[in-house]
Amino acid sequence: MTHPTHASDVLLDAQQVERRYRAGETMVHALRGVSVQIARGDFTAIVGASGSGKSTLLHLLGAVDAPDAGRVLFEGREISRLNDAEATALRLRRVGLVFQRFYLMPTLTALENVMLPMAEAGMAKAARRARAMQLLDYVGLAARQEHRPSQLSGGEQQRVAVARALANDPALLLADEPTGELDAATGAALIGLLQRLNADGLTCVLVTHDAALAQSARRVVRMADGRIVADDVLTPNGHSA
Amino acid sequence: MRGTLAWAALRRHPLRTLLAVFGLAIAAALLIDMVMLATGMRASFRSLLTSRGYQLRITPKGTLPFDTEATVGGAAALVASVRAHPDVERVSPSLGTTLQVARGEYSGSAFTLGTEDSVQGEYSVLSGRGPSADSVLQEAVANAALLARAAAQIGDTISLSTERSAQLRQAGRRARVVIVGEARFLYVPPGLPALATSLPALQTFLGDAGRDRISLAMARVPVDGRDADAQLTRIEGVRQWIEQTHSRVTSISTETAIVQVEERLAYFRQLAFILGALSLVIGVLLVTTLVSLSVNERLGELAVMRAIGVSQGGVLLQVMLEGLMLGVAGLTLGLGLGLVTARWLNTILRDFPGLPADLDFFVWSGEAAWKALGLLLVASTVAGAIPAWRASRVRVAQALREEAVA
Numbered sequence: 001m002t003h004p005t006h007a008s009d010v011l012l013d014a015q016q017v018e019r020r021y022r023a024g025e026t027m028v029h030a031l032r033g034v035s036v037q038i039a040r041g042d043f044t045a046i047v048g049a050s051g052s053g054k055s056t057l058l059h060l061l062g063a064v065d066a067p068d069a070g071r072v073l074f075e076g077r078e079i080s081r082l083n084d085a086e087a088t089a090l091r092l093r094r095v096g097l098v099f100q101r102f103y104l105m106p107t108l109t110a111l112e113n114v115m116l117p118m119a120e121a122g123m124a125k126a127a128r129r130a131r132a133m134q135l136l137d138y139v140g141l142a143a144r145q146e147h148r149p150s151q152l153s154g155g156e157q158q159r160v161a162v163a164r165a166l167a168n169d170p171a172l173l174l175a176d177e178p179t180g181e182l183d184a185a186t187g188a189a190l191i192g193l194l195q196r197l198n199a200d201g202l203t204c205v206l207v208t209h210d211a212a213l214a215q216s217a218r219r220v221v222r223m224a225d226g227r228i229v230a231d232d233v234l235t236p237n238g239h240s241a
Numbered sequence: 242m243r244g245t246l247a248w249a250a251l252r253r254h255p256l257r258t259l260l261a262v263f264g265l266a267i268a269a270a271l272l273i274d275m276v277m278l279a280t281g282m283r284a285s286f287r288s289l290l291t292s293r294g295y296q297l298r299i300t301p302k303g304t305l306p307f308d309t310e311a312t313v314g315g316a317a318a319l320v321a322s323v324r325a326h327p328d329v330e331r332v333s334p335s336l337g338t339t340l341q342v343a344r345g346e347y348s349g350s351a352f353t354l355g356t357e358d359s360v361q362g363e364y365s366v367l368s369g370r371g372p373s374a375d376s377v378l379q380e381a382v383a384n385a386a387l388l389a390r391a392a393a394q395i396g397d398t399i400s401l402s403t404e405r406s407a408q409l410r411q412a413g414r415r416a417r418v419v420i421v422g423e424a425r426f427l428y429v430p431p432g433l434p435a436l437a438t439s440l441p442a443l444q445t446f447l448g449d450a451g452r453d454r455i456s457l458a459m460a461r462v463p464v465d466g467r468d469a470d471a472q473l474t475r476i477e478g479v480r481q482w483i484e485q486t487h488s489r490v491t492s493i494s495t496e497t498a499i500v501q502v503e504e505r506l507a508y509f510r511q512l513a514f515i516l517g518a519l520s521l522v523i524g525v526l527l528v529t530t531l532v533s534l535s536v537n538e539r540l541g542e543l544a545v546m547r548a549i550g551v552s553q554g555g556v557l558l559q560v561m562l563e564g565l566m567l568g569v570a571g572l573t574l575g576l577g578l579g580l581v582t583a584r585w586l587n588t589i590l591r592d593f594p595g596l597p598a599d600l601d602f603f604v605w606s607g608e609a610a611w612k613a614l615g616l617l618l619v620a621s622t623v624a625g626a627i628p629a630w631r632a633s634r635v636r637v638a639q640a641l642r643e644e645a646v647a
Binding site (some may be wrong): 064098101103165 | 242245246249250537542545546548549550552553595637638639645
């Protein structure tokens with residue numbers, strides 16, 4: 001296992017977080033006293049079977065949800081007790097989210113989808129257009145900027161989603177099963193994009209049920225039944241350190 | 242960007258949006274028509290009564306103008322007395338009766354007025370000229386209904402006669418009259434044959450029944466720049482003087498007549514109010530339903546918007562914009578539809594028997610109409626607020642979990 005050596009290295013710090021929610025008649029204990037730190041510049045994969053709590057943990061790390069117990073610190077600031085407006089503002093400016101099902105706005109073009117968070121952040125129209133074009137170029141879709149999601153392949157849509165997640169230059173990128181709806185080759189290409197982003201300095205956390213895919217990260221946190229059961233840093237050849 | 246998203250949301254289901262817009266348009270049209278009906282008859286009646294500037298009607302005691310066949314004697318003295326009042330600018334006396342008209346194979350009755358052409362306020366000459374002020378019945382103007390039935394035109398001669406009176410053992414009087422003009426009678430239903438001649442001529446023609454008698458006199462108090470209240474006080478002063486000085490007559494001001502008509506039209510106004518309120522409710526329900534449907538279909542998408550950083554207020558505003566856009570489109574279409582419908586309905590109602598030609602039921606009142614439409618627009622926007630509120634309160638994590646399961 002590896003831990004950040006200095007407090008300033010820590011971007012995310014989840015401390016004994018618990019999360020329960022009701023699903024129909026059943027109370028689901030999604031997280032049971034989970035603690036994990038994410039270092040700045042890290043590329044961490046959280047892997048586990050369906051229902052292991054990995055997506056729930058991702059939501060807590062990104063201030064999409066709040067724990068029932070424990071706390072989450074983002075850049076040293078507790079985010080687990082933020083009100084809705086504060087949490088929303090944090091997600092808008094500091095966190096980028098990528099989902100399994102892309103979730104692009106179907107009636108907006110690729111460019112407009114990428115501009116959406118920038119508009120919400122109050123960026124001027126000309127500036128957000130320029131940055132959106134830059135981001136689409138970064139993900140290799142400059143020529144598709146005027147296409148609507150229905151006119152894009154799954155891989156292209158997910159790359160637009162990545163560009164959207166980068167809109168406001170976040171400190172953290174959270175990707176929840178981003179290759180779940182993609183074929184193997186396209187998925188690999190997307191992971192390659194995430195690796196490139198990480199190499200450029202972006203802290204990435206990837207959630208996946210695919211253990212093989214998790215090997216593309218530098219650190220793998222394994223979860224089962226709401227707990228962390230393993231936390232390994234991988235060597236360049238993919239083995240645990 | 243919010244406007245773009247709101248417009249995009251409405252475009253997703255174009256048929257549904259179009260149907261909602263049409264529904265709103267119908268609600269808006271109904272509202273416009275009810276506002277025009279509620280304000281229209283009053284405005285039209287007022288306009289009718291004041292079209293020639295006469296504010297006072299003088300009739301036989303206890304009657305309304307041409308409500309009965311009653312006449313008042315000593316007409317010349319009465320008219321001269323009223324004309325001599327310092328606050329009276331002019332007086333228009335008239336005598337009304339029914340005469341038999343014959344021309345060729347046509348024979349029928351016609352409402353006949355005797356007036357002083359120079360001051361009369363009963364008709365407008367459309368072509369030709371008014372009758373000369375002779376004391377012999379030899380010229381008349383006729384309305385289109387009479388001309389059509391008698392197959393006559395300007396320059397033709399018609400026969401007029403009174404009915405034979407068996408009780409008085411009097412033979413009917415007859416006269417041959419030249420049509421010198423076509424006229425539009427303001428207070429006579431357009432389908433009723435009518436003609437007008439000089440007052441002295443008709444009074445002479447009717448013999449004892451008409452000599453020195455009138456059915457109505459209209460008086461005008463000059464408008465001299467006083468404020469409205471002072472003007473009304475002046476008119477009321479003349480009215481009271483007439484009734485106090487001439488006990489055989491009743492004097493009614495335009496304002497009194499309007500109040501009496503309003504009392505009789507109260508049911509119309511209530512109906513208009515209820516139907517107008519109903520149209521508001523329909524508009525609200527339409528918008529609420531459509532926006533709710535749209536939100537329910539997009540809960541996952543809205544959750545993602547919230548997840549990527551769109552605020553609750555941003556989602557609320559965007560969804561409310563959808564309601565506003567629907568409202569604007571519906572109202573714009575409804576305004577045109579309402580005006581067309583009002584015109585059509587007005588034409589139908591104007592043909593109702595017994596109503597004056599110039600009485601309208603649906604009259605445009607800008608202030609009232611814009612207020613009503615504004616209210617509908619606000620209502621439709623607020624109607625979108627209910628589903629918008631739900632949309633803004635979507636539980637992001639829960640919605641994302643449910644989407645993942647789905």
